Amino acid sequence: MNDTDRPEPLSNGLYIVATPIGNLGDITLRAKETLARCDAVACEDTRVTGKLLRHLGISKPLWRYDDHAGERDRQRLLDAMRTQAIALVSDAGTPLISDPGYRLVSEAREAGIPVTSLPGPSAPIMALTLSGLPSDRFLFAGFLPNKDKARRDVLEELASVRSTLVFFETAPRLGKALEAIGEVLPGREVAVARELTKLYEECRTGSPTQLALHFEAHPPRGEIVLLVGPPATDVVNEADADALLREALETLKTSQAAAHVARLTGLDRRMLYARAMELRGE
Structure with missing residues (x-):
C-alpha cells in the first residue's frame, strides 16, 4: 500500500x-x-x-x-x-x-x-419499531434478573410506568419472564422480537400466555428483545379504585392489595396504600 x-x-x-x-x-x-x-x-x-x-x-x-x-x-x-x-x-x-x-x-x-x-x-429501537406497541414513550430496562423474586420485584417497580417497557432476555429464560409478566402485569400486550436483521427474524405479539404457549411449542433461539405495552389509559375514578381495593382486601394484605390495584389501573401504589389503610379502618 x-x-x-x-x-x-x-x-x-x-x-x-x-x-x-x-x-x-x-x-x-x-x-x-x-x-x-x-x-x-x-x-x-x-x-x-x-x-x-x-x-x-x-x-x-x-x-x-x-x-x-x-x-x-x-x-x-x-x-x-x-x-x-x-x-x-x-x-x-x-x-x-x-x-x-x-x-x-x-x-x-x-x-x-x-x-x-x-x-x-440498536436492537431495542428496532424491536420497538417492529412491535406496533406505543413508541412515543418507552423505558429500556436492560436484562430482567435471573432469580424469580428479583424478576418480580423489577416488574412490580415498573408496573405504574405509563410507557412501553423494553428488556433484553435470553431464550432459555423467556418462558419464566413471560409467566412473571402475566402475573405481575396482567392485561398487557407483549411482543417478543428475535433474530433481528437475520434470516429468521421474528416479531410476535400477544398476551403473555399466548406467547408462552407458542414458544413452548417452538423453542426460540438467538437473542431476544422483550417488550411490554403500557397500562390501560382508561381513567379510573375514585369509586372504581375503592371498589377494586375493597375486593382485593378480602384476600390480601394491605400492601399486597395496593400493589395489585396499582398493576390493574396504573395508579400510584403509595396513594392506593394510604386509601387501603383508610378502608380497613372503616
Whole structure:
C-alpha cells in the first residue's frame, strides 16, 4: 500500500462506533471509515470484532474491554486516547447499551478527552419499531434478573410506568419472564422480537400466555428483545379504585392489595396504600 492509499488518521480521542446486530450490510459508511482510520479498537470479544474487521478488509490492534474490565484496563485506554484515536465497539449494536462503556465515556469526559458517537444499529429501537406497541414513550430496562423474586420485584417497580417497557432476555429464560409478566402485569400486550436483521427474524405479539404457549411449542433461539405495552389509559375514578381495593382486601394484605390495584389501573401504589389503610379502618 502506498502512503497515498492509507486513510488519513483521525484526531485523538474516543469514538463510539455502532456495529451490525446480525446483518453485516447494516454497517454505516461512517462506521467503516472510522474503523479504518482509528489507531486501535476496544471491544468486548476480539474474536467477534476481528471477524467484522476482516469482513471490512480492515486490520487494527484489538484491545479487550468488557464486563470484567477494571480500573487498570480503563486507565490504559484513557492514556492511549490522549495521543491516539480509539474506537469503542460492542459485539453487536450500539455500545453502552447494557455494557460497561458508560464508565469509560464518563471518565474520558472528566479528563477532557474528546468523545464522538456514531449512530447506527440498536436492537431495542428496532424491536420497538417492529412491535406496533406505543413508541412515543418507552423505558429500556436492560436484562430482567435471573432469580424469580428479583424478576418480580423489577416488574412490580415498573408496573405504574405509563410507557412501553423494553428488556433484553435470553431464550432459555423467556418462558419464566413471560409467566412473571402475566402475573405481575396482567392485561398487557407483549411482543417478543428475535433474530433481528437475520434470516429468521421474528416479531410476535400477544398476551403473555399466548406467547408462552407458542414458544413452548417452538423453542426460540438467538437473542431476544422483550417488550411490554403500557397500562390501560382508561381513567379510573375514585369509586372504581375503592371498589377494586375493597375486593382485593378480602384476600390480601394491605400492601399486597395496593400493589395489585396499582398493576390493574396504573395508579400510584403509595396513594392506593394510604386509601387501603383508610378502608380497613372503616
